[in-house]
Amino acid sequence: MLRRLGLIFALSIVAGGTAAGAAQAERTCADPKAALGVDRVVEIDASTGPLFGDLSGLTREESFLQPREVVLTFDDGPMPWITKSILDTLDRFCTTATFFSVGRMAIAYPATVKDVLSRGHTLGSHTWSHPLNLKRRGLDRAVDEIERGFSAIALAAGQPIAPFFRFPGLSDSDPMLAHLQSRGIATFTVDVVSNDSYIGNADRLAAYTLAQIDKRQGGIILFHDIKSATAKALPVVLAGLKQRGYKVVHMRPKAPLVPLDTYDADLEKLLVKSQPKATGVPPVIAASADASGAASHLLPFFGSPAVLKTLSGEDAEVTAISPPARVRAAATTGLHAEVGTQPERKSERVRSGQKVKSERVKRATAGEPSPFMMFGF
Numbered sequence: 001m002l003r004r005l006g007l008i009f010a011l012s013i014v015a016g017g018t019a020a021g022a023a024q025a026e027r028t029c030a031d032p033k034a035a036l037g038v039d040r041v042v043e044i045d046a047s048t049g050p051l052f053g054d055l056s057g058l059t060r061e062e063s064f065l066q067p068r069e070v071v072l073t074f075d076d077g078p079m080p081w082i083t084k085s086i087l088d089t090l091d092r093f094c095t096t097a098t099f100f101s102v103g104r105m106a107i108a109y110p111a112t113v114k115d116v117l118s119r120g121h122t123l124g125s126h127t128w129s130h131p132l133n134l135k136r137r138g139l140d141r142a143v144d145e146i147e148r149g150f151s152a153i154a155l156a157a158g159q160p161i162a163p164f165f166r167f168p169g170l171s172d173s174d175p176m177l178a179h180l181q182s183r184g185i186a187t188f189t190v191d192v193v194s195n196d197s198y199i200g201n202a203d204r205l206a207a208y209t210l211a212q213i214d215k216r217q218g219g220i221i222l223f224h225d226i227k228s229a230t231a232k233a234l235p236v237v238l239a240g241l242k243q244r245g246y247k248v249v250h251m252r253p254k255a256p257l258v259p260l261d262t263y264d265a266d267l268e269k270l271l272v273k274s275q276p277k278a279t280g281v282p283p284v285i286a287a288s289a290d291a292s293g294a295a296s297h298l299l300p301f302f303g304s305p306a307v308l309k310t311l312s313g314e315d316a317e318v319t320a321i322s323p324p325a326r327v328r329a330a331a332t333t334g335l336h337a338e339v340g341t342q343p344e345r346k347s348e349r350v351r352s353g354q355k356v357k358s359e360r361v362k363r364a365t366a367g368e369p370s371p372f373m374m375f376g377f
């Protein structure tokens with residue numbers, strides 16, 4: 001029953017590499033009674049390129065969640081003034097999440113990227129520039145978006161990140177998944193949509209989100225760390241989860257992402273340009289623990305260097321999963337649009353509470369991404 005008692009949060013991070021560099025950075029939960037904690041860790045072997053989550057028409061894995069378990073995810077950031085508030089709330093509830101960041105946002109705000117990791121969260125990618133309808137672009141352009149995004153986030157982080165990916169607008173396709181599979185990257189869609197792209201009132205957003213979670217009895221929940229309503233609603237949502245007895249599952253990868261070095265020269269220039277503006281201090285391209293372990297708080301939270309413990313000092317229960325490789329149809333031409341999936345997409349949008357545009361509105365706004373859709377999903 002330790003699991004039930006344990007509001008897991010004492011985060012024990014040991015600097016790997018040298019014994020001299022070993023250092024521990026521990027955080028304790030300030031208010032365990034109000035905390036949500038983390039109930040268990042799911043360690044995902046991404047090497048076969050699995051696809052998780054309900055909102056996809058493509059072949060995907062069984063859910064690794066039990067009823068009344070949730071995974072918290074935040075897309076589209078980092079946006080320092082929103083992301084920081086969300087990180088503070090997650091700290092206050094002694095719980096952890098997965099952030100699917102946008103590459104160019106990460107390059108603009110590298111300090112926030114490092115903050116996400118230093119607080120024990122998992123960091124994945126959501127492409128370089130958040131293009132919509134990625135599956136309707138040529139595969140080469142789509143792959144460029146995916147790879148540049150991962151490289152940018154890894155560079156901004158200055159440390160390994162997770163091989164975890166989410167498609168903007170959940171616009172996935174088998175050929176793109178075949179590429180992700182070849183790179184050992186796991187893809188996540190969504191089980192529960194908070195609808196924070198469309199609900200600007202924090203009270204209504206919290207009520208809607210909790211109702212959706214109850215309807216499905218948990219799942220992978222989608223939020224955006226670029227929305228002020230999300231930051232305001234999050235304490236209410238987390239308190240509601242605690243009160244209803246939901247349990248948070250933390251996802252982490254078995255092994256880190258191996259970014260391509262193709263984009264580094266370009267990205268380093270952008271990072272150098274962005275840092276003085278963002279922080280007023282000289283750029284730090286990479287961080288590593290020195291002999292005194294001074295930078296140990298920047299170590300990544302995945303694999304063996306980081307251990308999530310219960311307040312009672314026990315290691316958190318870890319469930320390791322290794323999904324088998326699935327056959328994904330690679331593209332035979334540069335184009336890989338999947339026209340046949342359109343009707344299913346429509347019903348998914350209705351199911352997720354997203355507004356469906358009429359044909360007339362679709363024609364009027366064709367080729368013109370609205371601010372909602374630009375960073376909406």
Ligand SMILES: [Zn+2]
Binds near residue numbers: 130
């Ligand atoms: Zn998005």
